Amino acid sequence: MDIAFALYPGMTALDLVGPYDVLANQPEVTAHFVAASPDPVRCDAGLVLVPTATFDELTTADVLVVPGSGRWAEALEDGAVTAWLRRAHPTATWTTSVCTGSTLLARAGILTGRPATTHWAVRDELAALGALVRTDRVVVDGSVITAAGVSAGIDMALTLVGLVWGDRRAEFTQLVLEYDPRPPYRAGSPETAPAEVVAFARDVLRPR
């Protein structure tokens, strides 16, 4: 099973690495890291990742994983990921996104009229791109799976492991990753975070 992880400048590394460490350790999987060029890709907070193929070289895979970015509007404008999605999605078994990666799926026409989730701060923007926006952490709609913000990619990928290989495999994977989360604060969603924290975050995250 070939899994293609999209890389692009300014992406959020955890959006990719959460699903990657859930999926790429499955013995049936070959992981590919696909970018516009062979050059290393700089993530938003400085980590640099090395592609294994370009969007022109790898146009088919069983699973596509598209991470998000605080600068998702720039990635939409650039068009490289959306052009690749238009080529690779029709033959993929699963097409997935994490966080604002959903906006790239939407621009590629994949979410039109579909239920989908995204980072809580860009729900309106995803709706404007044609998706039927849900507030769930993970939305499975046929062959398309979308996840909420950043860390939700782990939950999304475990869901996918269960769908592909069954519950026991997903449980094994969760145990190996010791995914028994104990957030030291109760602020992971706009519903639970203190109001002043939500207001500040909305302002910081507003597209400019």
Add this chain to the structure above:
Amino acid sequence: MDIAFALYPGMTALDLVGPYDVLANQPEVTAHFVAASPDPVRCDAGLVLVPTATFDELTTADVLVVPGSGRWAEALEDGAVTAWLRRAHPTATWTTSVCTGSTLLARAGILTGRPATTHWAVRDELAALGALVRTDRVVVDGSVITAAGVSAGIDMALTLVGLVWGDRRAEFTQLVLEYDPRPPYRAGSPETAPAEVVAFARDVLRPR
């Protein structure tokens, strides 16, 4: 604030990228990715990361973050990370590990007689290296913070953000990462996973 993330062959990417996306987005932070040589480093499931400095070049930082690996015994044997820790730890404000990264701290003498946690499958091995092993998800002991397996690095780093910059900052960070975990299975620890899954995982993860 300079934060040095250690890179080494066979490391688990999520051990590093969880803390990285929590910490490196703080406006006061400069992130460094430090390895034995300037060459890109291949993680256990194929992702390749690019260092920004070598262990010889960067020997002081405010925070050290050491990820784990299924092949932690090879990293102990190699000695590059532990030699760097012996140089960098004495002047660091915080020294941290995720997963089996704890074994590297222990071999460097940092955990001798200290309470510490690690991946559930290597508790005995960490105790043999001199640590007072706890089963907590995150253990803070003075300037040393250790985390349980892989995904626990997110909880560890949020704890550190709270210690350094206060609760409001940590809550903001949790909200931006939408860290509102909803694991689709209940198998994140040996206490909650089905017995047959735990037995299988113990066998797979046993050091060889």
